[in-house]
Amino acid sequence: MDQTPVRPKDRFLTFGAPDVHQDEIDEVVASLRSGWIGTGPKVARFEEDFKAYKGAPNAAAVYSCTAALHLSMLASGVGDGDEVITTPMTFCASVNSIIHTGASPVLADVDPKTMNIDPARVAEKITSRTRAIMPVHFAGRACDMDALGALAKKHNLMIIEDCAHAIETEYHGKKAGLFGDFGCFSFYVTKNVITGEGGIVVAKDDAMAARIKILALHGMSKDAWKRFSDSGWVHYQVVEAGFKYNMMDIQAALGIHQLKRVEQNWKRREAIWKHYDEAFRDLPIGLPADPEPNTRHAYHLYTIMVDEARCGIKRDDFLAAIQRHNIGVGVHYLSIPEHPYYQKTFGWSGEQYPHAARVGRQTVSLPIGPKLSDADVADVIEAVRRVLAGR
Numbered sequence: 001m002d003q004t005p006v007r008p009k010d011r012f013l014t015f016g017a018p019d020v021h022q023d024e025i026d027e028v029v030a031s032l033r034s035g036w037i038g039t040g041p042k043v044a045r046f047e048e049d050f051k052a053y054k055g056a057p058n059a060a061a062v063y064s065c066t067a068a069l070h071l072s073m074l075a076s077g078v079g080d081g082d083e084v085i086t087t088p089m090t091f092c093a094s095v096n097s098i099i100h101t102g103a104s105p106v107l108a109d110v111d112p113k114t115m116n117i118d119p120a121r122v123a124e125k126i127t128s129r130t131r132a133i134m135p136v137h138f139a140g141r142a143c144d145m146d147a148l149g150a151l152a153k154k155h156n157l158m159i160i161e162d163c164a165h166a167i168e169t170e171y172h173g174k175k176a177g178l179f180g181d182f183g184c185f186s187f188y189v190t191k192n193v194i195t196g197e198g199g200i201v202v203a204k205d206d207a208m209a210a211r212i213k214i215l216a217l218h219g220m221s222k223d224a225w226k227r228f229s230d231s232g233w234v235h236y237q238v239v240e241a242g243f244k245y246n247m248m249d250i251q252a253a254l255g256i257h258q259l260k261r262v263e264q265n266w267k268r269r270e271a272i273w274k275h276y277d278e279a280f281r282d283l284p285i286g287l288p289a290d291p292e293p294n295t296r297h298a299y300h301l302y303t304i305m306v307d308e309a310r311c312g313i314k315r316d317d318f319l320a321a322i323q324r325h326n327i328g329v330g331v332h333y334l335s336i337p338e339h340p341y342y343q344k345t346f347g348w349s350g351e352q353y354p355h356a357a358r359v360g361r362q363t364v365s366l367p368i369g370p371k372l373s374d375a376d377v378a379d380v381i382e383a384v385r386r387v388l389a390g391r
């Protein structure tokens, strides 16, 4: 068996490496030279651009999706004594943002095929204390928004969509983030549009979006950032005890140009996804389900399932073996109830959420991004095939 790695060490393929072009580099440099680095006109422009892309009534840029989720709940009064239902198959930020409002997170297991929160399980978890449902469009696959919307309507609950993976996602002709009371997006370095760190909220209600902007900048009155601009001196007043969650212009400088390529990059990820599907069809691994009819998948993560019983190799050994070929991989995610903090605090265990636990124990995310060349994609395929052949 050939022991040479598929790629040499000095060409390690970094998982989720962002695709940064000269346009955004120039825009960041222009920001740095302009003397205006912090929240300012470029953030305002990025908000307008994002709003137009989504066809949203408003957009409030913040420092991260975590901040977006936190402020959405705070702005709408979620707090002590409330419960918010979310999925066990998500990044810890979804759950932590609920905890930081003072509310209790409640988990509802996922559908094993889609890996998205299962509305039937959500229905079982609704109590008189439930205030909101937080669906996560996992990997960019739309949640069952008809069923979740019907539950929310019946029980008078808010929907706060965690769209960290789902900028391009659509469900039955409608864009992700526009179903709920709030849609929260991430521009973290590995995401489909990046600003380094960054996030944005779109809100159903303009007043909520305005309140989020105030909360994101210390609770200072509307447009306080303009106090340093050339539009004339304005005093600000602190109208709430807010947070330091604002986006800076140097972040927005990246986002403005990244957003222009969002569709082009989506097409490239779709092509890579299809290529992987074809190349892995004969292997004993689980492949992602096809996108549901009348939906648009954002193709944020391509996750395969490595079930030891079927593949003859433990998932963690598979991860290590792929890395030895100098290809970066990811795990999205160890399920929430299997992390020690949540076990200790809420008494959760993996066994209570068996579908999420299985996904978390078998899943491997392969590189998928616009920066990958055809040769990179071929290397990933070669590494997967070799590791499985050598088990």
Ligand SMILES: Cc1ncc(COP(=O)(O)O)c(C=O)c1O
Pocket: 063, 064, 065, 066, 067, 090, 091, 093, 094, 136, 162, 164, 165, 185, 186, 187, 188, 198, 199
């Ligand atoms: C599903 C999900 N929700 C929330 C977040 C938090 O995003 P951010 O890093 O922008 O705070 C992430 C980030 O990885 C995520 O994947």
